[in-house]
Amino acid sequence: MANAEKSTELQAPETQYEEINDLLDKKNQHYKEGFFTSAQVETFDKGLNEAVVRAISAKKDEPEWMLDFRLKAFKHWETLEEPHWAKAEYAPLDYQDYSYYSAPTCGSCDSESGSESEVDPEVAKAFAELGVPILGENANIAVDAIFDSISVSTNKREDLSELGIIFCSFSEAVQDYPELVQKYMGTVVPYHDNYFAALNSAVASDGTFVYIPEGVRCPIDLSTYFRINEAKTGQFERTILVAEKGSYVSYLEGCSAPVRDTYQLHAAVVEVIVLDDAEVKYSTVQNWYPGDDEGKGGILNFVTKRGICEGKNSKLSWTQAETGSAITWKYPSCILKGDHSIGEFYSVALTNRSQQADTGTKMIHIGKNTRSTIISKGISAGHSDNTYRGLVKILPSAEGARNFTQCDSMLIGDQCGAHTFPYIEVENATAQVEHEATTSRIGEDQLFYCKQRGIREEDAISMIVNGFCKEVFSELPLEFAQEAEELLAISLEGSVG
């Protein structure tokens, strides 16, 4: 294992722009989360076969039904071919060249997890560096921190359990709430759904389990922070979120990884179940390492996120700010089954350098008077490709369904691409579907106007881009919105001559 030092030190910024400028000034350090933590770890040998799947399950001391689920998924996965229909070019992956389990060996990996003092100090330091409050120091948020394959700390669980809320790692849920996990796992994203979902089902390492009981409004934001640390490791987390009738929760996730010169694989599955009159807000700020200027290294972010609005009047909102990853393949979707249920998708996806993103959503209208809104903002810079791919499907049963889609692309420079693939399938004549799309380039005129007022080009670009994204950022919880704005500025470094 190599020793590495963290790459930047942040000073307390006086203004938001000052911080951005500081970061912009540090050449080649634009990815401030790119440090590597040297903690004691146990990592499986590279390779994937049935024995590895069994070993992961054994490591976690899993019950028989969980192992069966994994094996079934693995057998199915072996019959599948890696999909390459996304608008992204990369060589097929060698799945035998990855390790499928890596975990810090001290701290909360033993069965006493959940007690907050036992995290490996190096790991705790890494999360502190990332600004993740794993010790419960922020009163407004509860955090599940995932380091490579396992959850190292989940805080505020006692406070939440008084309300009947379950917020724990996926592994613990398998042990402590087997009925709930069995009831919901694979119901929204079945193991045979797609190649990466099958892979995830087979080797799922950890993840977060959230259960909000009937009528409970979760008083604080729940969040998971995902950190991939080891080289050549895949992270395959599985997140299940259940909102019982009349409940509400806001859930956030953040992601980062060290700078590596080879691809790291992230294939997650997220399942969200929303029952009658319940509401779930699911926000993501994704800042996985994007690879270098030549497209070397970075995270392959192949994620299946799907929620079902099972009950009437239920609501699910996905909000995402995607600035990282070498390749993104991700379509957070809503199945609107309950009558009068609502699905929303607000997305900012920024690509720079050689990044390739193919992202969007699916809104499947089944229930009567179901409504969905899609606001997608794609920003392409450098040599990157940014694709919106979305499906709006109105089934015959979806009397009175409505969808509004707005899909805006912004180009910075002339070496990048923006693509839009909206699919609309309507099988009920009472449906109303609206689609608006624009493509713009940051205008020379806009930049000159800003410069003539004394504003630097970098500041002008970040200001214009943030303005472009405002509708989406306003959907994010406040602290996340600011983080997203700052990330955009950093990610845009060097995007214009």
Next chain:
Amino acid sequence: MLLNIKNLQAEIDEKQILKGLNLEINPGEVHAIMGPNGAGKSTLASVLAGKDNYEVTAGSVAFDGQDLLDLDPEERARKGLFLAFQYPVEIPGVSNKLFMQTAVNAVREEQGLPPLDMFDFDAYAKDKIELLEMRPDLLERSVNVGFSGGEKKRNDIFQMALLQPKLCILDETDSGLDIDALRLVANGINTLRSEERSFIVVTHYQRLLDYIKPDHVHVLYDGKVIKSGGFELVHELEENGYDEIVKQHQQA
């Protein structure tokens, strides 16, 4: 002297527009630049502000003792050169407040002053809004988005008031304004006149000048100043048109 332009020659797309222009401006003076279409009026404004697509091929411009042509556009702005645009640009989603706070602090940084925080900036901006009788929600609105032509021009004047430049260049600020909007813009400019601040008012028509009453008037034709005079030149132009002056120039 605040601005000294000597033998300025500039081209765009290899077409020469300015062909040896001379102009001297002292602090506190208001100069009007008039001339027929295509004379190079807007090119002069753009070249002074440092717009990329113009290439200066000869001549020099000294601004406050420095070589202006050597500076980036944002440096020119920070040193006190302001351009009110013929077509102010819209920036969706960016509030006037964020835009102007960033700009004001950029200029303050240049002057070695500490940045204004949100509260200080608010108070500072409110004064200017009252001074120019602008609508109170101006700061909350996105830069020029949904503004009428008159509002855009007045927003530029408001920006000028906030930035307190040494030299204000107004590039056909009067174009497209009705008489009421024109009066408001002219009042704004007159409010900002001072002994230190100089103006270059580029215009097609005398209407604006009747309100502003410039100290000096120059007629620009074919990339050169062909006649200079006082305010009376405006009326001469009004009576005889540009043709007469151009004819005299060509005979000379």
